[in-house]
Amino acid sequence: xxxxxxxxxxxxxxxxxxxxxxxxxxxxxxxxxxxxxxxxxxxxxxxxxxxxxxxxxxxxxxxxxxxxxxxxxxxxxxxxxxxxxxxxxxxxxxxxxxxxxxxxxxxxxxxxxxxxxxxxxxxxxxxxxxxxxxxxxxxxxxxxxxxxxxxxxxxxxx
Amino acid sequence: xxxxxxxxxxxxxxxxxxxxxxxxxxxxxxxxxxxxxxxxxxxxxxxxxxxxxxxxxxxxxxxxxxxxxxxxxxxxxxxxxxxxxxxxxxxxxxxxxxxxxxxxxxxxxxxxxxxxxxxxxxxxxxxxxxxxxxxxxxxxxxxxxxxxxxxxxxxxxx
Numbered sequence: 001x002x003x004x005x006x007x008x009x010x011x012x013x014x015x016x017x018x019x020x021x022x023x024x025x026x027x028x029x030x031x032x033x034x035x036x037x038x039x040x041x042x043x044x045x046x047x048x049x050x051x052x053x054x055x056x057x058x059x060x061x062x063x064x065x066x067x068x069x070x071x072x073x074x075x076x077x078x079x080x081x082x083x084x085x086x087x088x089x090x091x092x093x094x095x096x097x098x099x100x101x102x103x104x105x106x107x108x109x110x111x112x113x114x115x116x117x118x119x120x121x122x123x124x125x126x127x128x129x130x131x132x133x134x135x136x137x138x139x140x141x142x143x144x145x146x147x148x149x150x151x152x153x154x155x156x157x158x
Numbered sequence: 159x160x161x162x163x164x165x166x167x168x169x170x171x172x173x174x175x176x177x178x179x180x181x182x183x184x185x186x187x188x189x190x191x192x193x194x195x196x197x198x199x200x201x202x203x204x205x206x207x208x209x210x211x212x213x214x215x216x217x218x219x220x221x222x223x224x225x226x227x228x229x230x231x232x233x234x235x236x237x238x239x240x241x242x243x244x245x246x247x248x249x250x251x252x253x254x255x256x257x258x259x260x261x262x263x264x265x266x267x268x269x270x271x272x273x274x275x276x277x278x279x280x281x282x283x284x285x286x287x288x289x290x291x292x293x294x295x296x297x298x299x300x301x302x303x304x305x306x307x308x309x310x311x312x313x314x315x316x
Binding site for chain 2: 047051072079084086087088097102111115
């Protein structure tokens, strides 16, 4: 049975098929948008536009292009699923989860320190638990990118 | 001294100024792209294209447009800062932080339970600590959207 790649080896890539143009051997899209994944290109085209995707691919190093396309496809799918927040909604949820978990961990570590003070020669470990050292930098800053409106379901005022 | 809004009340919005067109009273961009923030529109135009932004604004409810513009601006700035990963890089980092923190919390809670078994009538609290109940769903799935290549600094193979 023919493999997927041989089946499609003479087909235009998903981008050229979508754009109804001839897929040339040096097509910038072809390595990342195989014909068997038409939705991947349709999504990035809808959200970013083929021209912007092409420009971006030309701006990054060839070895970075696969990751760039995959992150664009991820963002595009998120924006199609959630036109208002896109994948920024996920960042906001995750930032709050990190803050909540860190607070919980700080509190639990404080309890462990108290136990160690009461019972210095017993317990599961011979030394007191280490203080919480987990560092969680936000990629840009520690502010929630969307604020409370996102989390309470409210919208902006107009 | 004139306020910022009165200073700019007769100016075209940042989008119309950028696109060199007359800013009409019903301009879809004007409420969200004030003339004093030219970079905000320049960024979303570069990454998504003015036409796509306009389409998206027309697809969402008027009360959701401010949030939609802000999330687009956030995504666009992230993509300009990091053309390969954009804000998907932040999602990946945050997902790993949540997993690490949850493991740390599970381990610390297990230590606390051991202490309570050794010393049931002492300690800071009279009842054993509750089991970890924090639930952290990923917005789409629990897979890291970028995989190890992103975190180790490696790129895709071509």
